[in-house]
Amino acid sequence: MAQIICNNVSLGYEDRTVCENLNFEINEGDYLCIVGDNGSGKSTLMKALLSFGTVLEGEIVFGDRLTRKDIGYLPQQSEAQKDFPASVREVVLSGCVGGLGRRVFFGRRDRLEADQNMKMMGVYELADKSYRTLSGGQQQRVLLARALCAAKKVLLLDEPVSGLDPSASASLYSLIHHINKHTGVTIIMVTHDIENSLRDASAVLRMSSEPRFFSSVEDYRREFLAGGAE
Amino acid sequence: MNLFELLGRYFSYEFVWFALIVGVLISLCSALFGVVLVLKRFSFIGDGLSHVAFGALAIATVLELTDNMLIVLPVTVICAILLLGMGRNAKIKGDAAIAMLSAGALAVGYLIMSLFSSSGNVAGDVCSTLFGSFAIITLSRAEVILCVVMSVVVIALFVLLYNRIFAVTFDEAFASASGVRTSLYNLLIAVITAVIIVLAMNLVGSLLISALVIFPALSAMRVARTFKGVVITAAVVSTLCALIGILVAILASTPVGPTVVAVDIVAFGLCFAAGKVMKIE
Numbered sequence: 001m002a003q004i005i006c007n008n009v010s011l012g013y014e015d016r017t018v019c020e021n022l023n024f025e026i027n028e029g030d031y032l033c034i035v036g037d038n039g040s041g042k043s044t045l046m047k048a049l050l051s052f053g054t055v056l057e058g059e060i061v062f063g064d065r066l067t068r069k070d071i072g073y074l075p076q077q078s079e080a081q082k083d084f085p086a087s088v089r090e091v092v093l094s095g096c097v098g099g100l101g102r103r104v105f106f107g108r109r110d111r112l113e114a115d116q117n118m119k120m121m122g123v124y125e126l127a128d129k130s131y132r133t134l135s136g137g138q139q140q141r142v143l144l145a146r147a148l149c150a151a152k153k154v155l156l157l158d159e160p161v162s163g164l165d166p167s168a169s170a171s172l173y174s175l176i177h178h179i180n181k182h183t184g185v186t187i188i189m190v191t192h193d194i195e196n197s198l199r200d201a202s203a204v205l206r207m208s209s210e211p212r213f214f215s216s217v218e219d220y221r222r223e224f225l226a227g228g229a230e
Numbered sequence: 231m232n233l234f235e236l237l238g239r240y241f242s243y244e245f246v247w248f249a250l251i252v253g254v255l256i257s258l259c260s261a262l263f264g265v266v267l268v269l270k271r272f273s274f275i276g277d278g279l280s281h282v283a284f285g286a287l288a289i290a291t292v293l294e295l296t297d298n299m300l301i302v303l304p305v306t307v308i309c310a311i312l313l314l315g316m317g318r319n320a321k322i323k324g325d326a327a328i329a330m331l332s333a334g335a336l337a338v339g340y341l342i343m344s345l346f347s348s349s350g351n352v353a354g355d356v357c358s359t360l361f362g363s364f365a366i367i368t369l370s371r372a373e374v375i376l377c378v379v380m381s382v383v384v385i386a387l388f389v390l391l392y393n394r395i396f397a398v399t400f401d402e403a404f405a406s407a408s409g410v411r412t413s414l415y416n417l418l419i420a421v422i423t424a425v426i427i428v429l430a431m432n433l434v435g436s437l438l439i440s441a442l443v444i445f446p447a448l449s450a451m452r453v454a455r456t457f458k459g460v461v462i463t464a465a466v467v468s469t470l471c472a473l474i475g476i477l478v479a480i481l482a483s484t485p486v487g488p489t490v491v492a493v494d495i496v497a498f499g500l501c502f503a504a505g506k507v508m509k510i511e
């Protein structure tokens with residue numbers, strides 16, 4: 001069975017429908033890119049996958065023993081966050097907050113987990129630095145490490161490279177590719193940077209007010225980037 | 231008589247001890263939650279609530295209740311919840327609605343007091359509710375106990391919920407994705423702010439409370455790099471400023487509220503300079 005199945009889903013908020021008739025399947029270890037214009041409902045789909053109540057009709061089914069708790073999230077960054085006074089370690093450790101349960105403070109295991117993920121994302125040396133002094137690319141790596149603390153099976157990334165220069169984006173892409181390949185984490189990524197992100201993707205979903213497009217990367221290239229690589 | 235003998239004489243009075251205890255506890259609470267309010271861009275709640283508390287106090291005064299808290303606390307808490315909803319809702323122009331509520335509460339409060347107050351000195355009453363009493367505050371034993379209990383509860387909540395509060399403050403979207411009930415925490419933060427404001431009204435008056443909430447947080451952010459550092463620095467700065475401010479007010483016979491706030495301003499200046507020297511930014 002697929003890991004996530006979207007059956008005839010309509011998304012929206014109380015007063016409005018954002019998109020209708022969404023159908024797709026995601027398997028374990030897939031790398032799905034979601035593209036589309038501003039306001040086409042990409043972030044709304046992310047919220048639906050996180051069970052934030054934006055599903056109006058249809059259903060999203062989790063298979064492969066996936067639960068809500070296995071899904072990590074990297075939200076779109078807000079301006080306020082960029083100069084937040086917190087150390088990198090504090091930010092990454094806060095990824096373990098969902099696992100606190102009835103506990104009040106983080107334990108040794110949470111700290112080890114945070115250290116491990118900081119090492120994997122190459123920000124361990126920055127652990128005691130202030131988050132607000134980091135570059136945009138470093139901040140995104142820190143947030144990726146935090147998302148990995150929260151979940152091990154699926155990562156939802158909402159425009160992770162927006163505002164980054166090309167070399168910072170490239171290194172973030174290769175990190176995401178690394179996570180996907182070596183730990184088998186399913187990646188679901190919203191992006192505007194179509195050309196670069198499709199290199200590592202295994203599937204692509206195009207959101208728009210018209211019918212959507214769910215296909216292999218090759219088909220997508222043929223359809224939307226005609227006269228591209230070939 | 232030298233300074234220390236004078237201080238020694240003041241410290242033999244119970245009311246001076248009461249004022250110091252209450253002052254220190256309230257500044258500690260307001261510093262802790264001030265950090266959260268400033269970082270969450272919730273400062274407007276503190277500001278709006280202080281005006282609402284003034285209006286509620288005016289009504290309570292006119293009704294001549296034995297305990298003003300019975301009206302002021304519930305009204306302020308309810309308004310905190312309303313303000314939280316309004317601030318988030320762009321559709322009803324939240325910021326304008328809040329400004330309207332603040333100014334409205336001030337105007338209605340003053341009107342009610344001038345129309346119905348049985349006191350001979352309305353202007354004096356209004357002035358002391360806005361800026362704190364002129365002389366050192368005299369608190370009853372019951373008021374002090376209430377304040378100590380409330381402060382201990384507020385500080386305990388902050389410590390116990392520290393990690394969740396950090397998550398909700400740094401990134402609400404991520405926190406709710408991790409299963410933290412963010413709207414519950416936002417509500418809790420707004421309600422606790424209301425409680426702090428009502429408690430602090432005796433000390434510095436309703437117009438100056440925002441200063442008590444915001445200054446220590448801003449000062450701490452100039453010099454500390456971590457969230458824990460900011461919280462601890464804000465608590466220390468705020469407590470010191472309250473102590474110094476109250477003592478200066480006693481010795482120089484200045485009004486307590488503005489003196490404490492003035493010390494907070496000086497502290498901010500020092501932290502600003504220290505931050506520049508240490509090149510924190």
Ligand SMILES: Nc1ncnc2c1ncn2[C@@H]1O[C@H](COP(=O)(O)OP(=O)(O)O)[C@@H](O)[C@H]1O
Pocket residue numbers: 013018036037038039040041042043044045
């Ligand atoms: N909380 C909300 N309540 C009502 N409408 C919303 C909300 N969030 C987003 N929308 C609307 O839903 C549409 C899709 O938004 P979104 O999913 O954020 O688009 P994007 O594809 O750019 O991420 C937009 O028109 C937006 O105005």
Ligand SMILES: [Mg+2]
Pocket residue numbers: 042043044076158
């Ligand atoms: Mg979006």
